[in-house]
Amino acid sequence: MKGLASLDYGVIILYLLATGIFGSSFYKRRSTAREYFLGGRSMSWLPVGISIIAADLSAITVMGTPAWAYSHNLELFWNSAG
Secondary structure (H helix, E strand, O other), X not given: OOOOOHHHHHHHHHHHHHHHHHHHXXXXXXXXXXXXXXXXXXXXXXXXXHHHHHHHHHHHHHHHHHHHHHHOOOHHHHHHHO
C-alpha cells in the first residue's frame, strides 16, 4: 500500500485544526510581541534557565542518540535495559 490512508489524512487535518484553534486562543489576548517573548518579565531566572537547558538537552538527545546507537550497535539500549 503506497501513500497515506484516509485515516492518516483525517488525523493530520484534525491536528492542524487543533493547533490553529489553540494558537488563535493566544491571539485573542492581544498581547504585544514583546510581552509574548519576554513573558511579561514576570518569571525569575531559575525557571527560564531550566527551560533553556531542558530544550537544549532535548535537541541534543533527539539528534545524537540515533547516531550514537547506529555507530555503537545499539549498545546504549543494552546498557539501559540492564
